[in-house]
Amino acid sequence: MASLSVRRALKRSGSQILTRQRRTSSRAYSSENVEDTDVVIVGGGPAGLALASALTSHKIVCDSLKVTLVEAGDLSKVQDWSLEPNVFSNRVSSITNSSRAFLEGIGVWDYVDEARTTPIQQMQVWDGVSDARITFDASDIPLGSSNVPECSHMAQMTENLNLQRALLRRLSTIQGLKLLQRVKVDLIQRENRESGTGWPLVHLSDGSVLRTRLLVGADGFNSPVRSYAGISSYGWSYDTQAIVATLNHFERSPFQAPNNTAYQRFLPTGPIAFLPLSPTVSSLVWSTKPPLAAILSKSEPGVLECMINAVFRLPEISVRYLHQRILDSGSGMSKEQIQEEIAWRERSDSIPSHSAYASASKSASEGGIPPSDAEAIPSLVTSIQAGTVASFPLRFNHADSYIGEGAGSRTVLIGDAAHTVHPLAGQGLNLGLGDVEALTRCIIRALGQGADIGSYTALIPYARERYFENHKVMAAVDKLHKLYSSTAAPVVWARSVGVEVLNELDSVKAALMMNAGAYGHTGGNNGSGWNVLARGVEVLAGTASAGKMLGAGLSGVIGQGLQTLLKSGGQR
Amino acid sequence: MFSTALRQSTRLQRSLQSRRNLQTASTVNAAEIAHFSRLSSLWWDEHGEFAFLHRMNPVRMQFVRDKLLEIARDEGDENTARLGAGRDALSGLDVLDVGCGGGLLSESLARLGARTLGIDASESNIGIASLHASADPQLSSQPGSPSSSGSLQYRNTSAEELLKDKKRYDVVCSMEVIEHVDNPPAFLSACAELVKPGGHLFLSTIARTPLSYLLTIVAAEYVLRKVAVGTHTYSKFVNPSELVSFFREYHSPSPLPSPGADSTRPSRPWITRTYDNGLPTRTEAEIRGLIYVPWKGDWVLMPRSSTAWGAAECNYMFWVRKPAE
Ligand SMILES: Cc1cc2nc3c(=O)[nH]c(=O)nc-3n(C[C@H](O)[C@H](O)[C@H](O)COP(=O)(O)OP(=O)(O)OC[C@H]3O[C@@H](n4cnc5c(N)ncnc54)[C@H](O)[C@@H]3O)c2cc1C
Numbered sequence: 033m034a035s036l037s038v039r040r041a042l043k044r045s046g047s048q049i050l051t052r053q054r055r056t057s058s059r060a061y062s063s064e065n066v067e068d069t070d071v072v073i074v075g076g077g078p079a080g081l082a083l084a085s086a087l088t089s090h091k092i093v094c095d096s097l098k099v100t101l102v103e104a105g106d107l108s109k110v111q112d113w114s115l116e117p118n119v120f121s122n123r124v125s126s127i128t129n130s131s132r133a134f135l136e137g138i139g140v141w142d143y144v145d146e147a148r149t150t151p152i153q154q155m156q157v158w159d160g161v162s163d164a165r166i167t168f169d170a171s172d173i174p175l176g177s178s179n180v181p182e183c184s185h186m187a188q189m190t191e192n193l194n195l196q197r198a199l200l201r202r203l204s205t206i207q208g209l210k211l212l213q214r215v216k217v218d219l220i221q222r223e224n225r226e227s228g229t230g231w232p233l234v235h236l237s238d239g240s241v242l243r244t245r246l247l248v249g250a251d252g253f254n255s256p257v258r259s260y261a262g263i264s265s266y267g268w269s270y271d272t273q274a275i276v277a278t279l280n281h282f283e284r285s286p287f288q289a290p291n292n293t294a295y296q297r298f299l300p301t302g303p304i305a306f307l308p309l310s311p312t313v314s315s316l317v318w319s320t321k322p323p324l325a326a327i328l329s330k331s332e333p334g335v336l337e338c339m340i341n342a343v344f345r346l347p348e349i350s351v352r353y354l355h356q357r358i359l360d361s362g363s364g365m366s367k368e369q370i371q372e373e374i375a376w377r378e379r380s381d382s383i384p385s386h387s388a389y390a391s392a393s394k395s396a397s398e399g400g401i402p403p404s405d406a407e408a409i410p411s412l413v414t415s416i417q418a419g420t421v422a423s424f425p426l427r428f429n430h431a432d433s434y435i436g437e438g439a440g441s442r443t444v445l446i447g448d449a450a451h452t453v454h455p456l457a458g459q460g461l462n463l464g465l466g467d468v469e470a471l472t473r474c475i476i477r478a479l480g481q482g483a484d485i486g487s488y489t490a491l492i493p494y495a496r497e498r499y500f501e502n503h504k505v506m507a508a509v510d511k512l513h514k515l516y517s518s519t520a521a522p523v524v525w526a527r528s529v530g531v532e533v534l535n536e537l538d539s540v541k542a543a544l545m546m547n548a549g550a551y552g553h554t555g556g557n558n559g560s561g562w563n564v565l566a567r568g569v570e571v572l573a574g575t576a577s578a579g580k581m582l583g584a585g586l587s588g589v590i591g592q593g594l595q596t597l598l599k600s601g602g603q604r
Numbered sequence: 605m606f607s608t609a610l611r612q613s614t615r616l617q618r619s620l621q622s623r624r625n626l627q628t629a630s631t632v633n634a635a636e637i638a639h640f641s642r643l644s645s646l647w648w649d650e651h652g653e654f655a656f657l658h659r660m661n662p663v664r665m666q667f668v669r670d671k672l673l674e675i676a677r678d679e680g681d682e683n684t685a686r687l688g689a690g691r692d693a694l695s696g697l698d699v700l701d702v703g704c705g706g707g708l709l710s711e712s713l714a715r716l717g718a719r720t721l722g723i724d725a726s727e728s729n730i731g732i733a734s735l736h737a738s739a740d741p742q743l744s745s746q747p748g749s750p751s752s753s754g755s756l757q758y759r760n761t762s763a764e765e766l767l768k769d770k771k772r773y774d775v776v777c778s779m780e781v782i783e784h785v786d787n788p789p790a791f792l793s794a795c796a797e798l799v800k801p802g803g804h805l806f807l808s809t810i811a812r813t814p815l816s817y818l819l820t821i822v823a824a825e826y827v828l829r830k831v832a833v834g835t836h837t838y839s840k841f842v843n844p845s846e847l848v849s850f851f852r853e854y855h856s857p858s859p860l861p862s863p864g865a866d867s868t869r870p871s872r873p874w875i876t877r878t879y880d881n882g883l884p885t886r887t888e889a890e891i892r893g894l895i896y897v898p899w900k901g902d903w904v905l906m907p908r909s910s911t912a913w914g915a916a917e918c919n920y921m922f923w924v925r926k927p928a929e
Contacts, residue, residue, distance in 0.1 A: 070742075095691060096715075096742075230739075245740075437651065480693075481662045481665040481666055481669065481712065482665050482669075482691075482694075482711070482712030482713060482714075482715035482716040483662055484715075487650060487658070488658075489658045489661070489662065492902075496900075
């Protein structure tokens with residue numbers, strides 16, 4: 033919830049900065065209250081806080097650099113954040129094994145409340161149209177392929193606030209950082225110097241001005257640092273909104289595996305994901321069309337729960353029908369109405385009431401021996417935790433460069449300020465942590481060479497390490513989204529046949545395996561997995577749009593791709 | 605900025621003229637200084653003509669730093685562990701940067717803790733370098749700044765002039781300079797004399813090979829226009845073997861005039877022995893090739909083992925140590 037207001041604040045501040053900059057760019061600053069500093073990090077989100085922690089975990093940084101972090105929001109609320117054991121925040125991320133290894137290395141993971149995290153042991157992903165499905169678990173991660181030693185799980189579901197609080201707690205033990213919270217960056221100017229080497233001047237809402245060697249934009253999607261640097265970005269918004277919520281559900285029976293399987297069903301309107309947090313609580317990320325998201329997230333209690341259960345269970349045609357009914361209703365339907373509709377669809381789809389696929393017509397859903405198909409779908413949602421329903425617009429966005437040049441020099445972008453990606457592969461935050469790791473390494477190395485860490489030359493290795501790496505991941509995730517939301521005849525035809533689609537799912541599998549940290553973001557030579565995936569998806573998408581979905585050839589390409597991928601992983 | 609640089613360079617030209625009239629023994633080539641003065645205001649444009657120097661600087665610094673640490677370690681300096689990790693690898697050392705240009709190397713040396721003096725025969729370069737350093741609080745060493753930096757000063761003078769001072773240096777660097785001077789032996793002697801006994805001399809330059817001709821003159825100046833035409837003169841390029849021969853012969857002619865020392869004892873040459881292939885031993889001197897890897901977009905220091913001469917086919921680094929006496 034906190035992140036919602038942060039997001040709004042971010043939007044406001046972004047536009048304000050632009051207009052004020054235009055008006056005051058010629059204004060001279062008074063030099064009295066200008067403070068010299070080496071690094072200013074704008075943004076106290078996961079990326080900014082992680083960078084502050086990573087930098088200050090090095091003695092060389094504490095000895096030779098002044099580092100300041102500026103965050104508009106109230107971080108003391110994050111630091112004091114605490115919830116009852118089975119109550120969870122709605123913003124949750126899967127932390128990959130490699131991200132976790134990085135966080136351990138900088139001494140942050142010790143401060144994460146691990147009892148509130150859940151390891152993911154298994155993932156089930158299926159195509160909503162054909163019902164082709166793949167199941168994979170931690171044993172699919174090629175042994176020794178990751179920079180993480182033995183790991184019995186694929187990723188760890190962690191509330192963003194749990195992570196941010198850990199970062200803040202770690203930072204409170206460190207002397208080397210100046211942390212300014214509830215202070216906004218109002219304006220960024222370029223210092224006026226005869227020699228043409230002016231440094232950025234960061235005007236803060238508390239009236240002070242920081243003159244900085246390096247300005248780091250960890251300031252999210254609407255990044256004011258990015259606009260100051262004059263870096264344009266490439267992207268679009270998906271016509272999709274992600275509904276998030278914290279779900280209470282039945283505990284899985286003693287006959288079933290515990291609640292540590294992540295479920296994701298791909299529908300033409302977007303994927304719906306069920307991510308475990310505890311035996312009886314999971315997190316929802318449901319990407320769907322904005323009008324539907326608007327009605328659902330404001331609907332009366334019980335409606336969203338019924339819809340979530342139905343959308344994971346009913347045939348795609350029935351899901352489509354329900355969507356239409358809700359849209360037609362305008363202001364939304366009552367719980368009884370929607371239950372009636374769902375029960376009717378279950379009858380016409382001949383789903384027996386004892387089946388796990390039944391939700392509305394179910395008699396007694398708990399106790400006894402579970403139906404044989406129960407493992408294939410998540411537990412029945414009983415209620416939604418108060419105040420946790422929210423929705424976010426989804427977009428693809430990639431800055432044209434991570435380093436500012438010319439009039440925007442001495443700037444660098446990390447996290448969502450540099451890239452925003454569809455959440456379907458759970459990569460956004462992990463990519464940001466990968467940036468932090470690379471930028472820290474780059475700065476440490478430059479310090480050892482006596483370099484000016486604000487110079488373009490000193491920062492190139494960071495951009496070189498991350499830009500194409502991130503781009504590959506982003507492109508693959510984007511293509512997967514497009515592929516599944518496609519209604520192009522050949523794709524739908526392929527889905528209806530169902531066989532070839534398995535190979536598409538192999539790509540999803542590859543994506544999620546990467547997510548699992550099978551291919552860590554440390555070191556340089558880690559792109560192969562994503563390379564193969566990106567190529568596979570590209571071929572698939574290309575073939576599909578060309579309208580010649582030649583099953584055999586296609587499955588060959590993708591299947592081979594995946595094999596290469598797994599093999600190359602195993603060898604490392 | 606441009607007009608200042610121009611004014612400065614004309615003034616410089618005049619002073620050079622007068623210096624030549626006075627028949628000062630100078631190895632500085634007036635035409636070349638004028639050439640660089642025109643360009644010096646562009647020094648700090650990392651995307652401009654000097655982009656290649658900016659890119660090369662981290663590798664040069666790595667070489668200097670690693671070599672100094674290696675020697676310190678060889679000699680059992682207990683402080684090396686501390687030095688290896690920190691930003692003060694050069695702290696406590698007097699370091700001279702001969703032909704400092706816009707101050708690229710000097711600034712880095714100072715940031716690693718060296719008491720640095722940058723000298724350049726071009727007044728405008730000294731102007732640019734001083735101006736640039738003044739923008740950086742780490743280099744203008746304000747009290748209370750957390751940096752462990754050494755100090756940084758610039759002087760508009762030549763190595764030969766500086767010899768007149770008594771001060772000698774733990775480390776003397778001269779990067780991409782020797783290929784531009786008129787009398788390399790005299791220049792080398794001057795640099796060598798500025799080194800304290802047991803101190804270090806670092807050079808970087810370009811070998812005279814068909815490859816270097818192709819890359820630095822044909823490609824960089826004429827084809828790619830990355831460097832102004834006339835920047836390099838092929839015949840002035842110096843081969844690594846020539847540097848080795850120079851220091852096999854070279855004795856420090858003027859031991860420090862300290863009253864107690866026996867100043868008549870002939871000193872040993874800087875390089876006393878070489879292997880069959882002509883290479884010096886690791887503790888006396890070292891040659892390492894520097895190559896530009898286009899697909900990495902970066903300069904890379906060739907490993908010692910790459911070829912007998914450290915793959916010094918074009919750009920290379922040279923290190924030699926003055927005998928401790
Ligand atoms: C529905 C959804 C699900 C997701 N699921 C996952 C997942 O499973 N796994 C995953 O890895 N990622 C996931 N992500 C992505 C992840 O949440 C983001 O990538 C991550 O939060 C970005 O962090 P950041 O620090 O870069 O930016 P932000 O979190 O946006 O932080 C930017 C900060 O900058 C501050 N700021 C901005 N302007 C100013 C200013 N002018 N002055 C001062 N401060 C300023 C803001 O207050 C804010 O705190 C998901 C995203 C969504 C929308």
